[in-house]
Amino acid sequence: MAEERTLSILKPDATRRGLTGTINAQFEEAGLRIIAQKRLRLTLKQAQGFYAVHAERAFYDDLCAYMTSGPVVVQVLEGEDAIAKNREIMGATNPKNAAEGTIRAKHGESVEANSVHGSDAPETAAFEIAYFFSAIELVG
Numbered sequence: 001m002a003e004e005r006t007l008s009i010l011k012p013d014a015t016r017r018g019l020t021g022t023i024n025a026q027f028e029e030a031g032l033r034i035i036a037q038k039r040l041r042l043t044l045k046q047a048q049g050f051y052a053v054h055a056e057r058a059f060y061d062d063l064c065a066y067m068t069s070g071p072v073v074v075q076v077l078e079g080e081d082a083i084a085k086n087r088e089i090m091g092a093t094n095p096k097n098a099a100e101g102t103i104r105a106k107h108g109e110s111v112e113a114n115s116v117h118g119s120d121a122p123e124t125a126a127f128e129i130a131y132f133f134s135a136i137e138l139v140g
């Protein structure tokens with residue numbers, strides 16, 4: 001297994017309830033390092049560009065509107081096998097199906113407002129990190 005970087009987003013339902021510290025603690029306890037982080041209010045265009053791979057899905061418009069409904073925290077997590085490890089910590093997309101102890105099981109409100117996003121492969125991680133951060137903002 002190799003050192004990897006993945007893009008994580010704390011979604012509007014998480015920032016609204018003041019869960020940034022709680023969720024970040026769970027990442028750090030699992031050995032993921034937060035090597036870049038910023039709080040943003042996404043525009044609709046920015047959300048649409050980020051989720052362009054989902055443009056044909058029925059939930060795309062709702063998802064983009066939701067992601068602009070409040071502040072988000074975008075961050076880069078680094079560590080051994082970070083992409084898969086982060087997805088394991090997040091749990092299944094639908095909080096109802098998420099394993100006990102995962103972030104989505106503990107905090108997710110619905111399949112849409114599921115508290116966190118995490119890249120799903122090395123190629124998407126590279127695109128998503130570059131979407132929000134420049135190289136000098138990644139402090140490993």
Ligand code: ATP
Pocket residue numbers: 059063092093111112113114116117118119120
């Ligand atoms: P993410 O990409 O946010 O890490 P994921 O990879 O588990 O989550 P995707 O299939 O990529 O899930 O969907 C992206 C996001 O779209 C989900 O996190 C969720 O917020 C929303 N979403 C997915 N499926 C649905 C659905 N059936 N209804 C409403 N929203 C959905």
Ligand code: MG
Pocket residue numbers: 118120
């Ligand atoms: Mg996804």
